[in-house]
Amino acid sequence: MRVTAIVSFVAVIGILILIHELGHFFVARWTGVGVERFSIGFGPILFRLRRGGTEYCLSAVPLGGYVKMVGEDPREGESAISTDPQKSFALKPLWARTLIVFAGPGMNFVLAAAIFAAVFVVTGRPVLPSVVGQIHPGSPAAQAGLRTEDRVIAVDGKAVAHWDDLLKALQSSHGETLQLVIRRGETEQKLALTPARTKVKDVFGGDQEAWDLGARPYVPARIGEVLAGYPAAKAGLKAGDVVTALDGAPVLSWEELAEGVHKRPGRKVTLSLRRNGESLTIEVVPQATKQRSASGEETQVGLIGISPAGAVTYVRSNPIVAMGEGIIRTGEITALTVVGLWKLVTRELPASMIGGPLQIAVSAGEQARQGFASLAFFTAVISINLAVLNLLPVPMLDGGHLFFFVLESVMGRPLSVRKRELAQQVGFFLLALLMVFAMYNDIQRFFR
Secondary structure (H helix, E strand, O other): OHHHHHHHHHHHHHHHHHHHHHHHHHHHHHOOOOEEEEEEEEEEEEEEEEEOOEEEEEEEEEEEEEEEEOOOOHHHHHHHOOOOHHHOOOOOOHHHHHHHHHHHHHHHHHHHHHHHHHHHHHOOEEEOEOEEEEEOOOOHHHHHOOOOOOEEEEEOOEEOOEHHHHHHHHHHHOOOOEEEEEEEOOEEEEEEEOOEEEEEEOOOOOEEEEEEOOEEEOOOEEEEEEOOOOHHHHHOOOOOOEEEEEOOEEOOOHHHHHHHHHOOOOOOEEEEEEEOOEEEEEEEOOEEEEEEOOOOOEEEEEEOOEEEOOOOEEEOOOHHHHHHHHHHHHHHHHHHHHHHHHHHHOOOOOHHHOOOHHHHHHHHHHHHHHOHHHHHHHHHHHHHHHHHHHOOOOOOOHHHHHHHHHHHHHHOOOOOHHHHHHHHHHHHHHHHHHHHHHHHHHHHHHOO
16 A cells, blocks of 8 residues: 555656656746756765756756756856856746746646646546436425436426536526426426525635535445445445435435435444345444545544445547536636635644645555546646646746736836845745645654
8 A cells, every 4th residue: 555655646746846847947048048957856976967958957856856957046147147148047038937936836826727638538528417316395396396216307498418418407597497308217298497596615715606406316325345344344235336325315316325325424324225126224333533624624423434436427529528627627726726825824724734645645556546537637636736836826836927027017127136045035935835744744643
């Protein structure tokens, strides 16, 4: 398990650093700037190769990299650029320097979009059928006459194949009445449904408004894996079992089963099952376990050690459509990353949520065990996080350089070397402090 985490971490971080630094490197070359050194990693050099006036290095500390350009360091003075002024970074126009600096995080955004697109083409995106499961009493679905196991096949004349299609139609309705076509058994019927405004939890645990159907998708709670040593295995649950009721209440989806178990830590639960056409009843006591919510709150939940069978299907996209979907997904996650950072700054989210290399390694190992597609998605998300963090206006980061360029465009001249040096020192101190705090959080999680 540890080997998987280490290998996955090195692969993920290595790819992200390489792509980031290649962005700086290629745009520097394209604008005519000389590159003295291209390094993956910091610290002592383990391997070096010189080609075309550039030294390519692999260094000992694999937590970053750098591209050293001619005339980039203001402390080197005129001697650094006098040999060939045409190749000096400092003597290039502002637009060229801006492109070179932005190219690093920009390539991380491009990488994320490309990974998402590739996964949508090769593996596809997970979808649920547009079949109605649990219906809440008095909800729009109940008032419209929908029943459990009805399949919605069209909304306002547009075909619906998946539950996501139905949700999109709801959100774009803005509360207007929708005309549904459903298939119930062998017959088709038309129903009118008016969505209700409701509040739902976002990924950070905050409230946001949405239009609600008042029903959940129908996904049989079929067990895919039973973990050894957990209550489910001890009670005799098996892969392939379908849970139909919990303490006498019908279970119409895996989500309902999970919620019911989570709410009963340490309390006996009676599960009604369907196994190979037979009905069974099994009692199990969920194990009390501490979990951290999206908002950083630690709560106690019940777990019995089961995972769902493949309830979803995967729909592949053609390459052109996948490119658009990849860009959209990159934009969505970028927005979430920015909001998350803001919530950390304003202390709406606890600082304990900040993670470092150890947390990335553990998460990478978990994603790798779930499959290549999961690891690829994780890599794309980390790539976006790296890009956003690098664009923060902090000296030592790409965003700090871009901020200096903004000041230069306003002032008509660059900041003095002394002021830039002081800003770099402050930036280094802040980044070092953040890294120490992140590693402290990692250690706390690891030994919790």
